[in-house]
Amino acid sequence: MTTTGSVSTSGPATTTTAARPSPTVQVLGVRHHGPGSARAVRAALDRLQPDRILVEGPPEADSLVGLAGDPDLVPPVALLVYRNDRPAAAAFWPFAVFSPEWQALTWGARRGVPVTFMDLPAATMLAGDDSEERRSGGPVHTDPIAVLAEVAGYDDPERWWEDVVESRGHRAPADSGTDLDPTQQPGSDPALSSAIDPFSAFEAITEAMTAVRDDQPETDPRTLQREAHMRRSLRSAMKTGAQRIAVICGAWHAPALTGKLPSATSDTALLRGLPTAKVTATWVPWTHSRLALSSGYGAGVDSPGWYRHLFTAGEHGLERWMTRSAGVLRAHDLPTSTAHVIEAVRLARSLAQLRDRAEPGLSEVVDATRAVLCEGNEAAVGFVLRDAVVGEELGRVPDSAPMVPLEADLRATVKSLRLRYDPTPKEVVLDLRQRNDLGKSRLFWRLRILDVPWAVPLAVAGTGTFKEGWTLSWRPELTVRLVVASMWGTTVAAAAAGRLVDRVDSLAACTAAIADCIAADLPDVLDGLLAALDRFAAGSADIAALLAALPELVRAQRYGTVRGTDVTAIAGVAQGVLVRICAGLPSALGGLDDDAARAVLGALDRTHDVVPLLPEGPARDGWYDALQRASGRRDLPPLLGGRIVRMLMDVGTITRAQAADRLHAALSVGSLPVEKAAWVEGFVAGGALLLIHDDELLAVLDRWVRSLADGEFLDVVPLLRRSFGSFAPAERGNLLRAVGSLSGSGRAAAQGDTGDLDLGRAHAVLATARLLLRGAS
Numbered sequence: 207m208t209t210t211g212s213v214s215t216s217g218p219a220t221t222t223t224a225a226r227p228s229p230t231v232q233v234l235g236v237r238h239h240g241p242g243s244a245r246a247v248r249a250a251l252d253r254l255q256p257d258r259i260l261v262e263g264p265p266e267a268d269s270l271v272g273l274a275g276d277p278d279l280v281p282p283v284a285l286l287v288y289r290n291d292r293p294a295a296a297a298f299w300p301f302a303v304f305s306p307e308w309q310a311l312t313w314g315a316r317r318g319v320p321v322t323f324m325d326l327p328a329a330t331m332l333a334g335d336d337s338e339e340r341r342s343g344g345p346v347h348t349d350p351i352a353v354l355a356e357v358a359g360y361d362d363p364e365r366w367w368e369d370v371v372e373s374r375g376h377r378a379p380a381d382s383g384t385d386l387d388p389t390q391q392p393g394s395d396p397a398l399s400s401a402i403d404p405f406s407a408f409e410a411i412t413e414a415m416t417a418v419r420d421d422q423p424e425t426d427p428r429t430l431q432r433e434a435h436m437r438r439s440l441r442s443a444m445k446t447g448a449q450r451i452a453v454i455c456g457a458w459h460a461p462a463l464t465g466k467l468p469s470a471t472s473d474t475a476l477l478r479g480l481p482t483a484k485v486t487a488t489w490v491p492w493t494h495s496r497l498a499l500s501s502g503y504g505a506g507v508d509s510p511g512w513y514r515h516l517f518t519a520g521e522h523g524l525e526r527w528m529t530r531s532a533g534v535l536r537a538h539d540l541p542t543s544t545a546h547v548i549e550a551v552r553l554a555r556s557l558a559q560l561r562d563r564a565e566p567g568l569s570e571v572v573d574a575t576r577a578v579l580c581e582g583n584e585a586a587v588g589f590v591l592r593d594a595v596v597g598e599e600l601g602r603v604p605d606s607a608p609m610v611p612l613e614a615d616l617r618a619t620v621k622s623l624r625l626r627y628d629p630t631p632k633e634v635v636l637d638l639r640q641r642n643d644l645g646k647s648r649l650f651w652r653l654r655i656l657d658v659p660w661a662v663p664l665a666v667a668g669t670g671t672f673k674e675g676w677t678l679s680w681r682p683e684l685t686v687r688l689v690v691a692s693m694w695g696t697t698v699a700a701a702a703a704g705r706l707v708d709r710v711d712s713l714a715a716c717t718a719a720i721a722d723c724i725a726a727d728l729p730d731v732l733d734g735l736l737a738a739l740d741r742f743a744a745g746s747a748d749i750a751a752l753l754a755a756l757p758e759l760v761r762a763q764r765y766g767t768v769r770g771t772d773v774t775a776i777a778g779v780a781q782g783v784l785v786r787i788c789a790g791l792p793s794a795l796g797g798l799d800d801d802a803a804r805a806v807l808g809a810l811d812r813t814h815d816v817v818p819l820l821p822e823g824p825a826r827d828g829w830y831d832a833l834q835r836a837s838g839r840r841d842l843p844p845l846l847g848g849r850i851v852r853m854l855m856d857v858g859t860i861t862r863a864q865a866a867d868r869l870h871a872a873l874s875v876g877s878l879p880v881e882k883a884a885w886v887e888g889f890v891a892g893g894a895l896l897l898i899h900d901d902e903l904l905a906v907l908d909r910w911v912r913s914l915a916d917g918e919f920l921d922v923v924p925l926l927r928r929s930f931g932s933f934a935p936a937e938r939g940n941l942l943r944a945v946g947s948l949s950g951s952g953r954a955a956a957q958g959d960t961g962d963l964d965l966g967r968a969h970a971v972l973a974t975a976r977l978l979l980r981g982a983s
Contacts, residue, residue: 235460241517258448263323275315278604324439511597513862749794803843
């Protein structure tokens with residue numbers, strides 16, 4: 207709404223003199239991230255030619271506005287503001303090329319017109335406790351777009367906005383030859399400006415918002431404070447001598463900045479006493495998929511690729527879009543012809559006519575794509591939605607933008623390793639024998655230490671230690687984590703080393719830190735970590751903690767050798783930890799209840815797996831001796847008893863015949879069926895191949911199962927099911943055939959002789975099976 211000296215305020219802010227006429231103030235109420243709004247804002251600025259622009263956003267970022275004219279600042283980007291004393295307390299204000307605020311910033315930056323932000327300072331927004339603000343936030347905000355859409359007869363607010371605003375003049379005039387380039391800010395375009403009235407839509411939206419606010423007044427304290435600060439900023443701009451002022455804000459706020467405004471005194475009262483904090487602002491890259499996660503203002507879009515297309519397509523936008531969608535499908539090896547594209551365009555336009563729409567919207571385009579290009583294949587539709595409708599993109603920020611030293615070091619490292627930030631997940635396999643790949647691995651491990659998970663470990667096939675898999679996916683919020691991590695150092699290596707030392711507060715944390723230290727190649731802190739580990743191990747009587755620590759140490763030793771790290775000291779500490787484990791293992795395992803026994807079983811298995819990787823000697827031999835001593839204890843839990851016997855048999859410490867004797871003894875009279883089942887569970891946990899190929903062990907187990915009474919069998923079935931259910935289907939099949947070969951009836955059934963079978967009982971079983979299968983379907 208254009209006003210010439212009619213922005214009425216009560217107070218000295220409106221005092222004018224005859225020598226200086228009242229300025230013209232144009233309030234442009236927009237939809238954040240709306241391409242129609244962005245196009246209308248640009249046309250309005252071209253028509254108005256303001257000498258000052260106010261934009262909804264944090265005033266702390268005023269010094270960063272000049273970078274909007276830098277060609278290396280490529281949207282999507284975001285303003286990041288964080289507290290200096292608590293960087294995790296941060297807020298983002300994202301911008302896409304189709305954001306009206308971005309168009310205002312670039313318009314002003316490239317013409318030398320002052321642009322300032324006018325929202326409530328981020329220093330105030332970040333000063334309080336978010337939870338307290340939510341508790342005192344008042345009623346739920348009215349969705350003005352939903353209200354207007356309902357009045358207009360629309361059940362979908364997004365569709366209403368698209369019809370009324372977003373689709374207005376989304377194609378450049380035929381006689382202008384304009385194909386809008388999002389990376390360039392064009393000059394004044396008379397053809398574009400004359401094609402549509404650049405102010406009519408804003409006036410209509412402001413009037414509509416005024417009606418909604420009259421019916422449902424704004425009561426949220428934070429929103430009222432924000433609007434009070436916007437008016438204060440407007441009054442300040444009017445005092446600068448500017449003659450034409452453009453104000454770009456959310457449509458909901460437009461009525462609060464037009465007509466007769468509240469007095470400056472009342473606005474000052476609203477803002478008095480608000481807390482503040484010291485903050486820092488900078489530009490950071492953003493992504494399309496996170497445009498809806500704006501904490502500076504809450505309007506986002508779920509289809510940024512489509513909105514970018516609406517803003518940049520120029521002539522023949524629908525044809526261009528369908529061609530792009532066909533390209534997406536072809537990239538996924540799905541055949542799509544030119545005829546498909548032509549028919550999809552026709553169908554989209556026909557659907558728009560049937561639905562009484564001036565132009566095909568996203569719903570018509572997706573329906574036509576599904577029916578023609580994808581031929582009803584929902585998986586193919588998913589490709590188009592992901593790669594075109596969302597169209598993930600990552601913005602770019604120039605090196606001249608303010609950043610913490612840690613981020614600057616990371617950027618330099620990324621460049622030297624020939625990496626690039628990419629929001630799309632990408633799997634890579636590194637060969638640690640290659641120098642560049644080794645450098646990437648070290649960087650990824652250091653970032654994991656700093657809790658900046660750009661790369662997540664990925665399992666790779668094979669047993670070698672020189673291959674390492676990662677999944678890379680950069681997310682904008684990781685920038686905040688870098689700011690938080692800068693408290694530990696100014697470079698990635700120094701910060702990771704500081705973080706490692708800072709997190710060592712227990713034996714388990716110390717061993718994990720040593721493993722990470724080797725992987726991240728941080729030798730300066732290794733000696734200190736090893737000394738701390740020695741102290742923790744010497745003072746610990748917790749065998750479970752030592753069992754958990756040893757595998758980490760052995761892993762660090764193994765991978766350290768691959769990475770060229772001297773691991774002699776680690777090997778010595780690992781053997782010292784193993785000696786302590788062996789001394790206390792038998793007594794530590796005795797007397798455990800079932801839950802405690804199951805909790806320690808995993809650590810016992812992992813330790814047993816890594817002991818062979820240690821050098822031969824007294825420490826390694828002591829492990830098997832400790833297992834022998836533990837297996838002889840009468841108070842050893844059955845689960846651990848069976849598992850230890852299996853371990854000793856697998857390494858050859860006892861023979862299979864001896865293992866069969868122990869199995870027979872464990873299943874003899876004197877123990878409860880549940881205890882016997884737990885012993886069996888521990889014994890078979892090593893895999894089914896042993897039972898498949900050893901008739902003696904299998905026969906002992908088979909005789910025990912067949913000897914169980916009906917009630918006893920029902921008690922042990924859940925335990926047996928858990929044990930044998932972990933085997934692969936092929937193993938279970940082979941085990942079944944092996945069991946069948948132990949009994950005459952089983953052998954006869956396997957050969958097709960059904961003479962001894964009770965067919966009546968078999969029919970009952972089949973009937974039950976049919977019921978189960980019918981329920982599963």
